[in-house]
Amino acid sequence: MKIIAHGAEAIIYEDRNEIIKYREKKGYRIDEIDSDLRKSRTKREFTILKRCAENGMHVPKPINISDNGESIRMEKIEGVQLDYCFSLDLLEKVGNMLANLHKIGIVHGDLTTANMLVREKNLFFIDFGLSYFSQKDEDRATDLFLFKNALKSRHPNEFIEAYGLFLSAYKAAAGKEFKGIETHLRDIERRGRYHENG
Amino acid sequence: MYVLGTESTAHTFGVGVVRDGEVLANERDVYKPVKGGIIPGEAARHHYELGPTILKRALEKAKVSLEDIDLFAFSQGPGLLPCLKVGSQITNYLSAKYNKPVIGVNHCIAHIEIARKVTELDDPVMLYVSGGNTQVITFENGKYVVFGETQDIGIGNLLDKVGRRLGIPFPAGPKIEELAKLGKKYIPMPYSIKGMDVSFSGLETFISKILDKYKIEDISFSLQETAFAMLMEASERAMAYCKKESLIIAGGVAANTRLNEMGGKMCEARGAKFRFMNKEYAGDNGAMIAYTGYLMKDYKQEDLTPRPNFRTDAVKVTYR
Numbered sequence: 001m002k003i004i005a006h007g008a009e010a011i012i013y014e015d016r017n018e019i020i021k022y023r024e025k026k027g028y029r030i031d032e033i034d035s036d037l038r039k040s041r042t043k044r045e046f047t048i049l050k051r052c053a054e055n056g057m058h059v060p061k062p063i064n065i066s067d068n069g070e071s072i073r074m075e076k077i078e079g080v081q082l083d084y085c086f087s088l089d090l091l092e093k094v095g096n097m098l099a100n101l102h103k104i105g106i107v108h109g110d111l112t113t114a115n116m117l118v119r120e121k122n123l124f125f126i127d128f129g130l131s132y133f134s135q136k137d138e139d140r141a142t143d144l145f146l147f148k149n150a151l152k153s154r155h156p157n158e159f160i161e162a163y164g165l166f167l168s169a170y171k172a173a174a175g176k177e178f179k180g181i182e183t184h185l186r187d188i189e190r191r192g193r194y195h196e197n198g
Numbered sequence: 199m200y201v202l203g204t205e206s207t208a209h210t211f212g213v214g215v216v217r218d219g220e221v222l223a224n225e226r227d228v229y230k231p232v233k234g235g236i237i238p239g240e241a242a243r244h245h246y247e248l249g250p251t252i253l254k255r256a257l258e259k260a261k262v263s264l265e266d267i268d269l270f271a272f273s274q275g276p277g278l279l280p281c282l283k284v285g286s287q288i289t290n291y292l293s294a295k296y297n298k299p300v301i302g303v304n305h306c307i308a309h310i311e312i313a314r315k316v317t318e319l320d321d322p323v324m325l326y327v328s329g330g331n332t333q334v335i336t337f338e339n340g341k342y343v344v345f346g347e348t349q350d351i352g353i354g355n356l357l358d359k360v361g362r363r364l365g366i367p368f369p370a371g372p373k374i375e376e377l378a379k380l381g382k383k384y385i386p387m388p389y390s391i392k393g394m395d396v397s398f399s400g401l402e403t404f405i406s407k408i409l410d411k412y413k414i415e416d417i418s419f420s421l422q423e424t425a426f427a428m429l430m431e432a433s434e435r436a437m438a439y440c441k442k443e444s445l446i447i448a449g450g451v452a453a454n455t456r457l458n459e460m461g462g463k464m465c466e467a468r469g470a471k472f473r474f475m476n477k478e479y480a481g482d483n484g485a486m487i488a489y490t491g492y493l494m495k496d497y498k499q500e501d502l503t504p505r506p507n508f509r510t511d512a513v514k515v516t517y518r
């Protein structure tokens with residue numbers, strides 16, 4: 001098995017042309033928190049990937065969970081992370097795909113350009129480690145908010161245009177649900193971060 | 199070059215003096231509400247009343263007089279407006295009286311600059327934890343960017359709110375830390391991390407409902423373990439995402455031993471560096487304002503009024 005990525009939370013291995021995502025033990029947490037978090041997140045991530053795949057979304061198809069409950073085996077997507085092949089014409093796809101994800105009742109929870117893969121002009125969402133099931137406007141707005149910030153910090157020069165493209169595609173795909181989400185988005189932006197003009 | 203800096207964003211009134219970036223004096227006094235949380239007007243009164251004494255003490259310690267000061271710096275925000283006004287007014291007055299320039303410094307950036315100086319870690323992720331502020335800050339593209347933060351209340355605020363319910367006076371952090379050491383049983387609590395951000399209000403509500411069911415030591419222990427683990431996770435995510443190799447914890451809550459221990463363990467596992475902030479500079483202080491003022495000595499500033507919502511990424515950093 002070869003390590004292909006070592007993130008903040010998990011180690012990603014490649015094994016027989018498949019991916020294994022192993023959630024590492026964190027020594028800074030007490031065992032009670034650590035063990036519960038790693039197992040529940042692994043299980044939830046598996047269920048979410050399954051729901052996405054069943055709905056025809058572009059995600060790595062899950063294969064199984066290890067016996068100790070700490071790893072997921074999944075399909076390998078041969079792609080490039082979006083932050084390494086960033087291009088404005090992919091942003092509409094992101095917006096469209098996020099709206100579809102929300103429609104099937106899933107909030108990604110960690111939407112950054114590093115968590116998207118591009119393979120032959122197709123976009124894949126990966127790393128559902130912080131995802132959860134929710135239909136709430138507020139939670140959906142959190143996804144938009146997080147992605148906006150990720151764009152701003154990672155792609156500051158293209159930020160305004162990129163966010164505009166993303167948001168209008170999201171809005172179009174979300175339809176009449178967008179209004180409520182937008183209200184919450186404004187609310188999160190107000191209370192979360194300092195805003196000079198109110 | 200001598201720079202005098204004043205800090206007055208919240209509870210602390212501090213005055214620091216630096217000479218060519220080296221700290222000569224760092225004096226302060228902290229307003230403590232008799233009961234309950236901070237009352238901004240009362241804190242401001244404290245600052246007005248003690249301001250002149252602290253200023254005098256700092257000058258004596260630094261062995262300089264006001265005539266020697268080349269630049270006056272003040273903490274421009276973010277913070278409570280009545281408190282911010284004190285530092286701003288004193289500084290602008292001194293600047294006019296001695297005909298020397300004045301500069302407004304971002305409080306959060308001052309924390310990271312003094313931390314970089316004291317720890318000698320050049321490009322860290324900073325976990326900034328105080329009463330009102332909980333932010334994970336890092337340097338990207340010529341600015342300090344808030345990578346993650348609390349979506350509701352600050353960690354210090356959470357500790358104080360829980361403390362009030364447990365009958366612990368402000369600031370509750372040290373007492374909760376002491377109690378937590380005696381706690382043995384972990385009570386599962388809501389662990390809320392959203393991407394790079396954390397959220398503490400759910401934790402507060404949860405604790406308010408279980409107060410009479412568990413021992414105060416176990417509540418304190420579980421609270422610290424849960425909230426701090428969330429902060430560590432957010433910090434680690436920022437380090438991984440921004441590819442930074444070191445961590446600093448600053449702000450009032452940085453005095454907590456357990457939080458630092460967790461920081462050390464997290465960094466060790468990543469092969470990253472972690473250094474303690476010494477107490478003198480971890481909490482709010484005037485030296486960090488004077489020092490950052492010194493770094494910003496060539497800045498031309500038009501707006502010298504307090505900015506209660508001053509954003510960390512609003513300052514273009516040209517000195518680093």
